[in-house]
Amino acid sequence: MTTPHYSNIYNFNSLIKITALPFIFHFSVVAANNSTSIDLYCGNSNSSTINSNINDGIDVGNDNGGTKTYSNITNNATITPQTSVGYDAIDIKNHVTITEFTNNGNIRGYVGLTDSNTKITTLNNYGNIQGIKQSSGGNSTIDTLNNYGNIYLVNQSGCSSNNGNGKYATFCGANGANTIKATLGDYHIHINQDSGTFNSFSGYTSYDTDTSHLVIYTNGSSNNGITITKDSKFILSVGDNFNLNKDYDIHKLITKEDGNKYNLTYKDNSNITNLFSHLSTQSPLYYLEQNGNYFRIGVDTSSSIGNALYKSNIQSVNNILQSTINFVSNSMNDFKMNNSTFAYKNIDNSYLAQNTQDFREYERFYYKTQRENLRLQLSIRQTKTNNKTKDNNLTNHFFFAPFITHNILTKNDGFGLSGFNYGFVSGFGFGIDSNNTLGIHTGFSYGNLSGSKDVLQTDISSLTTLLGLHYKLDMTYGLYLKVFGDAFYLLNKALLNEQKQSLDSIGFGGSVYLVKVFDFDNVGNLNLELGLNTTGLQNNEINFINETYAKNFIMLVYGDVYLEYNKMFASGFGINTGIGTKYLFTKPKAEVIVGGYDTFDIGVDEILGYLRLGVDWHINNMVILDLDYIGSFGDKSISNSGMFNIKVV
Numbered sequence: 065m066t067t068p069h070y071s072n073i074y075n076f077n078s079l080i081k082i083t084a085l086p087f088i089f090h091f092s093v094v095a096a097n098n099s100t101s102i103d104l105y106c107g108n109s110n111s112s113t114i115n116s117n118i119n120d121g122i123d124v125g126n127d128n129g130g131t132k133t134y135s136n137i138t139n140n141a142t143i144t145p146q147t148s149v150g151y152d153a154i155d156i157k158n159h160v161t162i163t164e165f166t167n168n169g170n171i172r173g174y175v176g177l178t179d180s181n182t183k184i185t186t187l188n189n190y191g192n193i194q195g196i197k198q199s200s201g202g203n204s205t206i207d208t209l210n211n212y213g214n215i216y217l218v219n220q221s222g223c224s225s226n227n228g229n230g231k232y233a234t235f236c237g238a239n240g241a242n243t244i245k246a247t248l249g250d251y252h253i254h255i256n257q258d259s260g261t262f263n264s265f266s267g268y269t270s271y272d273t274d275t276s277h278l279v280i281y282t283n284g285s286s287n288n289g290i291t292i293t294k295d296s297k298f299i300l301s302v303g304d305n306f307n308l309n310k311d312y313d314i315h316k317l318i319t320k321e322d323g324n325k326y327n328l329t330y331k332d333n334s335n336i337t338n339l340f341s342h343l344s345t346q347s348p349l350y351y352l353e354q355n356g357n358y359f360r361i362g363v364d365t366s367s368s369i370g371n372a373l374y375k376s377n378i379q380s381v382n383n384i385l386q387s388t389i390n391f392v393s394n395s396m397n398d399f400k401m402n403n404s405t406f407a408y409k410n411i412d413n414s415y416l417a418q419n420t421q422d423f424r425e426y427e428r429f430y431y432k433t434q435r436e437n438l439r440l441q442l443s444i445r446q447t448k449t450n451n452k453t454k455d456n457n458l459t460n461h462f463f464f465a466p467f468i469t470h471n472i473l474t475k476n477d478g479f480g481l482s483g484f485n486y487g488f489v490s491g492f493g494f495g496i497d498s499n500n501t502l503g504i505h506t507g508f509s510y511g512n513l514s515g516s517k518d519v520l521q522t523d524i525s526s527l528t529t530l531l532g533l534h535y536k537l538d539m540t541y542g543l544y545l546k547v548f549g550d551a552f553y554l555l556n557k558a559l560l561n562e563q564k565q566s567l568d569s570i571g572f573g574g575s576v577y578l579v580k581v582f583d584f585d586n587v588g589n590l591n592l593e594l595g596l597n598t599t600g601l602q603n604n605e606i607n608f609i610n611e612t613y614a615k616n617f618i619m620l621v622y623g624d625v626y627l628e629y630n631k632m633f634a635s636g637f638g639i640n641t642g643i644g645t646k647y648l649f650t651k652p653k654a655e656v657i658v659g660g661y662d663t664f665d666i667g668v669d670e671i672l673g674y675l676r677l678g679v680d681w682h683i684n685n686m687v688i689l690d691l692d693y694i695g696s697f698g699d700k701s702i703s704n705s706g707m708f709n710i711k712v713v
Contacts, residue, residue, distance in 0.1 A: 099123045099146055099155065102137065111136040114143070114169075121145040121173065125157025133161045138168065139191075145173035150219045152176030152199065156184070167191045167213070174218045174236075177204035177244060189213050190562055197223065197236040198244050203289065206246035212299070212562060214254065219271050223281045231321040232268040233281035235290060241283040247331050248292045250519055252346060253278055253317060256303025259310040266323035278318045280326050290318075291331045292342065297519045301346035302361060308658070311358035314339055344518040347560075347611045348479065349656065365656055365664040369522055369560045370606045370613040372481060373567055374654060374666050375473055376513055377554050378620065379701050380485070380528040381599055383469060384507045385550065385573060386674060387694060387705065388489045392505055392534050393546060393579075394640060394690075395463040395711050396493060460494040461503075465690070465709035471513060472702040479522050485511030493534070501536040520561060527555045532573070542581040549574055552601070563608050571601040577624070588631030595624035597646065603654075614655040618666070622646040632682060640678035640690070647671055669698030686713045 099121035105112035110133060114122075122143055125132055145151035153173030156162065161183045167190065174195040177184075180202030189211045195218030198204045215234055222230020223237060237243040255262065257276045265277055278298075280290050298317065302308075315325040317339070328336055336342070340354045345361065349368040353360040365371050466488040473481040487510060493503025507530035514523040532550035539545065550573035558565045577595035584590065599620040606613040626644030652666045678692040690709035696702065 102134070106134070110134050113138045114141050117142045117144075119144050121152065122154050123157065124154060124162065125160035131159040131161075132157075133163065135163045136166075137162055137164075138166045139171065140168045142170040142172065152197070153194065155199070156182050158182060158200075161185070164188070167193060174220075177206075179204060183207070184209075186210070189215060192216065194219060195234055195236065196244060196246075197238070198242070199238050201238065201243075203243050203245050206244065208249050209246050209251070210249040211251045213252065214273075214275055216273050216275060217268060217271060217279065221271075231279075231281075232271055233279040233321050235280045237281065237283075241285045242281050242289055245289045246291075248290065248296055248298075250297050250299055251278070252299045252301065254301045254303060255312070256305050258305050259307045259312055261305075262316055263311075263313045265316050265319065267319075267321050277316060277323075278326075279321055280318070281321045282326070283321075288327050288329050288333075290326070291329055291333075292336070293331055296342055297344045298342055299344055299346050299519060300350075300352075300361065302350065306361070309360055309362050311355055311360060314343075314357055314359050344520075346520075347608065348517050348520055349611045349658075363656070363658055363662065365654075365662075366667050367479070367517065368611060368656070369479075369558055369565075369608060370611055370656065371654070371666060372473065372479060372513075372522065373524060373556055373558055373606060374603065374618065374652075375668060375700065376481070376524050376526055376556065377528075377569055377601060377603070378618070378652075378666075378668050379471055379473070379703065380509060380526055380554065381552060381571065381573070381601070382672070383471070383485070383696065383703050383705065384487070384489065384509055384528055384530050385575075385597070385599070386696065387465070387467065387707065388491070388505055388507050388530065388532070388550075389548060389575065389577075390642075390676060390692075390694065391463055391465050391489055391707075391709060392491050392493070392503065392548070395461050395491060396501055396503075396536055396546075460492070461711065461713050462490075462492045463709060463711045464488065464490045465692075465707050467509075467705050467707040469509070469511070469703055469705040471511070473513065473515075474700055474702065479515035479517050479520070481513035481515040481522070481524065483511055483513040485509045485526075487511075487528075489530075491534070493536075499538045501538075503534045504532070505534055506531050521559075522561075523559045525557045529553045542583065544579050544581070546577045546579065547575070552599075554601075560608055565606060565608055567604055567606055569601050569603045571599060573597070573599045575624075577626075588629060591626075591628040591630075593624070593626040593628065593644070595626070597622040597624050612657040614657060616654050618652040618654070619650050620652060620668075621649045622672075623649060628676075630680075632680070636682045638680035638682060640676070640680055640692070642676040643674070645671060645673045667700060669700045672696060672698045672701075687711070 100118050102112055102122055102124045105114055143153045145153045151173050153171045155176045156178060158178045159181045163185045165184050166188045169191045171193045174197045175193055176197055176199045179200040182204045184206045186208045187206050191213045193215045195216055197218050217232040217234055218236045221232060223233060235242045235244055253275060255276045256274060262276060318326045318328050320326050330336060340359060343352055343359060345352060349363060350361050351364040469485040471483060471485060487508045489507040491503055491505030493501050495501050509528045512523055512525040530550055530552055532548055535547045537545040552571035554569040556567045575595060575597045577593050580592045582590040601618045603616050605615045624646045626642055628642035630638060630640045632638035648670050652668060653663055654666055656662050656664060674696045676692060676694050678690055681689045688711040692707040692709060694705045
């Protein structure tokens with residue numbers, strides 16, 4: 065970049081540019097070539113954030129010389145050089161250090177480093193940069209370069225504005241050979257070539273936005289200024305022209321300008337024995353295989369963020385449904401038990417209220433005939449039964465149960481996601497007549513799942529709401545029928561490294577259970593439930609970079625067997641326990657778009673076991689307090705919930 069006379073800053077066009085800039089905190093002399101000084105954005109500090117587009121480039125540092133350090137420079141805009149083709153959009157001057165330089169925008173020219181006194185401690189690129197070049201002699205330094213976006217070629221043939229016969233490269237020096245010393249951390253390479261074109265690569269002979277290869281200009285020298293660390297990763301993504309499950313030459317990933325292997329080393333100059341160990345994929349949808357000096361990329365839907373979203377939704381729905389069904393059922397049954405138990409307690413206490421004569425009469429009970437003894441036992445049992453059935457379903461009941469749940473999507477299937485959910489289930493029911501109960505219930509949960517795979521970090525926050533109706537029909541021989549109808553709304557927000565995506569889903573559920581009650585009097589009750597549980601979820605399209613899922617409908621049909629035991633003691637305390645299992649009859653599927661539509665099994669739990677452990681405190685015949693644990697266990701997911709339940713008649 066040439067430097068004009070300082071009097072040029074006083075021309076009318078420059079004054080218009082300066083006064084029109086937003087967020088101007090400090091006026092300083094405009095740097096060379098009428099470009100914008102970074103100091104206009106810094107104010108009185110040594111950090112700046114650029115949010116407005118700039119059309120004549122940026123100078124970082126002082127043309128008057130002297131040492132200067134900037135702690136942080138962040139670009140969120142488009143920066144275009146004064147001359148749009150083949151020039152620096154950002155010129156970092158002599159004796160300038162930038163501690164952290166972050167690009168989230170579009171730098172439409174190269175980042176220019178002046179000489180050995182120019183340094184960037186950490187460069188993080190999430191947007192686009194048109195190459196990196198040292199514009200003078202010496203060895204400029206980038207201690208750590210992380211590229212999660214795209215770093216294109218420098219738009220200068222042979223890395224020189226005066227040489228139109230050379231080839232193009234990502235890293236360039238002023239005189240052809242790269243003299244920049246840079247250590248790569250995580251570096252994204254987007255491959256958009258078929259295997260044949262990739263493997264025969266012999267350099268870029270014209271400017272191209274293709275980033276299938278990281279090219280360092282050496283001009284025949286043995287310079288090895290570009291290095292990596294033991295923890296560095298080359299993050300591979302694929303374009304439309306990429307061939308899945310085809311061999312790609314690993315030596316063509318990082319090359320010289322002629323397409324031959326670049327002598328990449330570790331920062332301590334030790335040799336890299338296996339570059340494949342430093343490869344990963346941008347999306348967990350893809351997996352890597354090594355075949356000698358070649359690598360292959362295939363599709364693995366079980367480890368993708370989209371599939372994790374589907375599984376998270378299914379787990380959330382199953383958890384809130386299971387809790388709702390358990391507590392709705394218990395709220396209807398507990399008050400029958402509660403009322404009858406308190407009545408029976410009164411019968412027991414009547415023994416103590418009798419006078420001495422009554423006591424003697426009871427004493428003579430033991431000497432009656434066996435027939436009379438049996439008659440009295442049957443009479444007491446009938447009294448207990450009458451109290452149980454008298455107006456059982458004519459009472460109204462309400463329950464409210466807040467909960468906390470720890471969820472796991474197991475490590476062998478995806479990211480190994482885990483996290484906590486918080487929420488509640490609640491319901492109200494009323495007796496229509498002695499045999500029919502009708503009610504309404506609702507549920508809400510919110511939480512997150514997080515995990516990692518290689519360099520990929522993900523976090524899924526989920527909100528699930530439920531609204532439904534329930535019905536219970538009492539029949540003869542200790543049988544009853546319970547029916548549930550539910551509607552769902554789910555909202556997910558997913559973060560995959562710097563990619564964000566929202567997904568909302570709607571759904572419905574319908575369940576029917578036939579229950580047989582075995583009454584063992586003082587021993588307690590044993591309930592056997594046989595049920596059919598159905599859930600339908602409509603999911604919208606999911607779009608991540610290199611990972612797109614089509615809109616789909618998921619149908620889940622479970623067979624459910626549950627065995628429950630409950631007992632109330634004379635003290636007013638009781639226990640409520642159960643164990644069950646659900647079997648999934650359907651195979652939910654989804655479609656991922658990878659060179660067309662590819663249908664795959666989501667891979668949710670086929671068999672899901674669940675357990676309930678509860679302790680009840682019957683304060684009186686109107687109020688019951690519960691402490692409950694509900695666990696759900698499958699080979700793809702695990703959930704553990706703690707609940708506090710308040711029931712009121």
